[in-house]
Amino acid sequence: MPKTQGAASAPKTNQTGEELVFTRPASMVDRATHYCPGCHHGIAHRLVGELIDELGLKENTVAVCSIGCSVFLYNYIDVDSVEAPHGRAPAVATGVKRARPDKFVFTYQGDGDLASIGMAEIMHAANRGERMSVVFVNNTVYGMTGGQMAPTTLIGQKTTTCPGGRCKDREGSPIRMSEIIAHLGGTAFCARGSLDSVKNIRQAKKYMRQAFEVQTKGLGFGFVELLAGCPTNWRLSPLAANKRITDEMIPYFPLGVFKEVEGDGTCGSMLAPESAPGAEGGK
Amino acid sequence: MKEPITPREPKKVDPEEGAGWRLIGAPSTGKGKRDHRIIKSLFLMDGELAGQNKKLQAKYDAWKKLADFETYEVKDAELVVVAFGSIGRIAKNAVRSLRAKGKKVGLFRPKTLYPFPEKALEKLAKEGKRFLTIEHNLGQMVEDVRLSVRKHADSDLFCVYPGNMPSPDDFEAPILRALGRK
Amino acid sequence: MSRITVSEERCKGCLLCTQVCPVTIIRQSERINQNGYKVAEVPAEDMAKCTGCASCATICPDVAIEVWRGKKPKPGSKAA
Numbered sequence: 224m225p226k227t228q229g230a231a232s233a234p235k236t237n238q239t240g241e242e243l244v245f246t247r248p249a250s251m252v253d254r255a256t257h258y259c260p261g262c263h264h265g266i267a268h269r270l271v272g273e274l275i276d277e278l279g280l281k282e283n284t285v286a287v288c289s290i291g292c293s294v295f296l297y298n299y300i301d302v303d304s305v306e307a308p309h310g311r312a313p314a315v316a317t318g319v320k321r322a323r324p325d326k327f328v329f330t331y332q333g334d335g336d337l338a339s340i341g342m343a344e345i346m347h348a349a350n351r352g353e354r355m356s357v358v359f360v361n362n363t364v365y366g367m368t369g370g371q372m373a374p375t376t377l378i379g380q381k382t383t384t385c386p387g388g389r390c391k392d393r394e395g396s397p398i399r400m401s402e403i404i405a406h407l408g409g410t411a412f413c414a415r416g417s418l419d420s421v422k423n424i425r426q427a428k429k430y431m432r433q434a435f436e437v438q439t440k441g442l443g444f445g446f447v448e449l450l451a452g453c454p455t456n457w458r459l460s461p462l463a464a465n466k467r468i469t470d471e472m473i474p475y476f477p478l479g480v481f482k483e484v485e486g487d488g489t490c491g492s493m494l495a496p497e498s499a500p501g502a503e504g505g506k
Numbered sequence: 507m508k509e510p511i512t513p514r515e516p517k518k519v520d521p522e523e524g525a526g527w528r529l530i531g532a533p534s535t536g537k538g539k540r541d542h543r544i545i546k547s548l549f550l551m552d553g554e555l556a557g558q559n560k561k562l563q564a565k566y567d568a569w570k571k572l573a574d575f576e577t578y579e580v581k582d583a584e585l586v587v588v589a590f591g592s593i594g595r596i597a598k599n600a601v602r603s604l605r606a607k608g609k610k611v612g613l614f615r616p617k618t619l620y621p622f623p624e625k626a627l628e629k630l631a632k633e634g635k636r637f638l639t640i641e642h643n644l645g646q647m648v649e650d651v652r653l654s655v656r657k658h659a660d661s662d663l664f665c666v667y668p669g670n671m672p673s674p675d676d677f678e679a680p681i682l683r684a685l686g687r688k
Numbered sequence: 689m690s691r692i693t694v695s696e697e698r699c700k701g702c703l704l705c706t707q708v709c710p711v712t713i714i715r716q717s718e719r720i721n722q723n724g725y726k727v728a729e730v731p732a733e734d735m736a737k738c739t740g741c742a743s744c745a746t747i748c749p750d751v752a753i754e755v756w757r758g759k760k761p762k763p764g765s766k767a768a
C-alpha cells in the first residue's frame with residue numbers, strides 16, 4: 224500500500240524534503256462537487272477513489288451509478304460508468320459483470336434507491352451472489368428530491384412526507400439493510416460503517432476494501448453500508464448532522480461486520496486484465 | 507391480431523461495433539489511453555438536453571417510413587371502416603358480409619399505430635371517401651384518423667366497451683348507419 | 689514539522705475539519721470564496737503545531753485539504 228493516502232504513485236516529495244501524505248486520489252477528477260456543504264457523499268466518493276487507486280483497479284473498473292444526489296459520481300470518479308434507472312443499479316451491474324466477468328464492477332446507491340424502489344434488485348443480486356460490490360450510502364432520506372421519508376428514516380424523524388415524525392404503527396420500523404443482506408446466501412461480505420468521525424471513516428474504508436476484495440477474489444457479493452449525513456434535508460448544520468449520526472443513527476444501525484465468508488475463490492477469481500477477452504480495440 | 511412473421515437473415519455482427527462507446531475500463535496510459543466514458547440519460551449542461559431532444563426527434567422522423575397498414579375492398583368503397591388489432595379482424599368480417607350484400611364499404615387496418623399511416627389515410631380522404639372508426643375503447647385512435655383526414659373529411663366513431671367482445675354482426679348496423687349518413 | 693493547505697476554491701465552510709484537529713488550530717476565516725463560503729484556515733502562527741495526523745483531510749467532504757509532513761518530525765511528535 225502506497226504511503227500517500229489516495230495516490231497510486233510513489234509519495235510526492237518537494238524540494239524542502241516535505242512529503243505529501245494526503246491528497247486527492249488519482250482516480251478522482253479534480254473538480255468541485257455539486258454536493259451541499261458537509262454532505263458525506265464527498266467522503267464516500269473519496270474513499271471509493273482511494274481504494275480504486277490502492278487496489279490498482281482504475282483501468283479495469285465499470286461503475287454503476289444510481290439515481291439520487293450521487294448519480295453524478297461519474298463526473299467525479301475517473302472510470303467508465305453507466306447510469307442505472309432508479310433502483311436498478313444491481314440489475315445493470317449484473318449485466319455488466321456477466322458480460323465482462325474480468326471487470327471490477329460496483330454500484331453506488333442511496334437508501335431511497337437501494338432500500339425503497341430497488342429493494343427487489345438488491346435482494347436478488349445478493350442472493351444470486353453476483354460478483355459485484357455495493358456501496359450503500361444511508362442518509363435516512365431521499366436527498367435529491369427534497370428529503371422525503373425513506374425506508375431507513377428513524378422513528379420520530381421529521382421529513383416532508385412524515386412532518387409529524389415517522390410513526391412505527393403507520394410507516395413501520397426503519398429497515399436495517401445490512402442485517403438483511405447478510406442473511407442471503409450469495410453474500411460474501413457485509414458490513415456497516417459510518418462517516419461521522421475520523422475513526423469511523425478509517426474503519427469504513429477497511430470495510431469497503433473487503434467488500435471490493437470479495438469481488439476481486441471471486442468469493443461473491445460484497446456489501447458495505449455507510450451511515451451518512453444529509454445536513455440540508457435534516458435541517459441541521461454539518462456539525463449537528465454528524466452528532467445526530469453518532470447519537471441517533473449508530474444506536475439503531477449498529478456498526479460492524481455482519482458476514483464474512485472465508486474462501487480461496489474456487490468459484491472463479493477475476494481474470495487478469497491482460498488475459499481478458501475483448502480488450503480495447505477488439506479481439 | 508398477430509401479423510405474419512417474415513423471416514430474414516440476421517445482420518452480420520461487426521466485432522468493432524461499439525468500440526467507440528463500450529465500457530471496458532479506461533486505460534490512462536499507453537496506446538489505448540482515453541478519457542473515461544459515461545453512458546447516461548441525464549443531460550443538465552446548457553443546451554445538452556435540447557441537443558438530445560433534437561437527436562431523438564430525428565429518430566422519430568426517420569421511423570415514419572415504417573408506418574404499415576392493410577386495405578380491404580377500399581377501391582370503390584364509399585365508406586372506409588378504420589379499425590386495428592382484434593377489432594380490425596372482426597370489422598373485416600363485417601365488411602366482407604356487407605360486400606356480399608352489395609354495400610360499398612371497405613376496411614383500412616393500421617398495423618402500426620405509431621408511426622400512424624397518416625399519408626395513406628389522407629389519400630383515401632382526398633378520393634372523397636367517408637370514414638367510420640371502430641374501437642375497443644371510448645375513442646383513442648379516432649384522434650389520429652381525424653388528424654390524418656382533416657383537410658378533406660371527418661370520421662364517425664363507434665365504440666365497444668372494453669370487457670364486451672363483439673361479433674361481426676354487431677358492427678353491421680353501425681356501418682350501415684354511417685354509410686347512409688350523407 | 690507538518691502543515692496543511694486548504695484549497696479556498698474547494699472549501700465549502702462546513703467546519704467539520706475544525707472539530708477533529710487534535711491541536712485545534714483550524715478555524716473559519718473571514719474570507720468568502722467565489723461560491724460564497726467562508727473558508728477554513730490555519731493561522732500562520734499556529735501551523736507549527738500541526739501534527740500531520742490528516743484527521744482534517746480525512747473528514748473533509750470536498751478534498752480541500754492536503755497534508756505535508758516534514759522530513760524529520762520533531763521528537764515526540766505524533767506524526768513520527
Ligand SMILES: Cc1ncc(C[n+]2csc(CCOP(=O)(O)OP(=O)(O)O)c2C)c(N)n1
Pocket residue numbers: 290291292293309332333334335336337340360362364365366367368373453
Ligand atoms: C423511477 C423514478 N422514481 C422516482 C424518481 C425520483 N427520485 C429521484 S432521486 C430519489 C430518491 C433518492 O434517494 P436516495 O437513494 O436516498 O439518494 P440520496 O439523494 O439521499 O443520496 C427519487 C425518489 C426517479 N428519478 N425515478
Ligand code: SF4
Pocket residue numbers: 257258259261262263264292362366367452453454455456
Ligand atoms: S441534499 Fe443531502 S444528500 Fe444531497 S447533496 Fe445535499 S446534503 Fe448531500
Ligand code: SF4
Pocket residue numbers: 690691692708709710711712713714730737738739740741742743744745755
Ligand atoms: S493534520 Fe492533524 S494536526 Fe494538522 S491541521 Fe489537520 S487535524 Fe490538525
Ligand code: SF4
Pocket residue numbers: 261694698699700701702703704705706727728744747748749750751752753
Ligand atoms: S472540512 Fe473541508 S470543506 Fe469543510 S471547512 Fe474544512 S476544509 Fe472546508
Ligand SMILES: [Mg+2]
Pocket residue numbers: 291333334335360361362363364365366373
Ligand atoms: Mg438517501
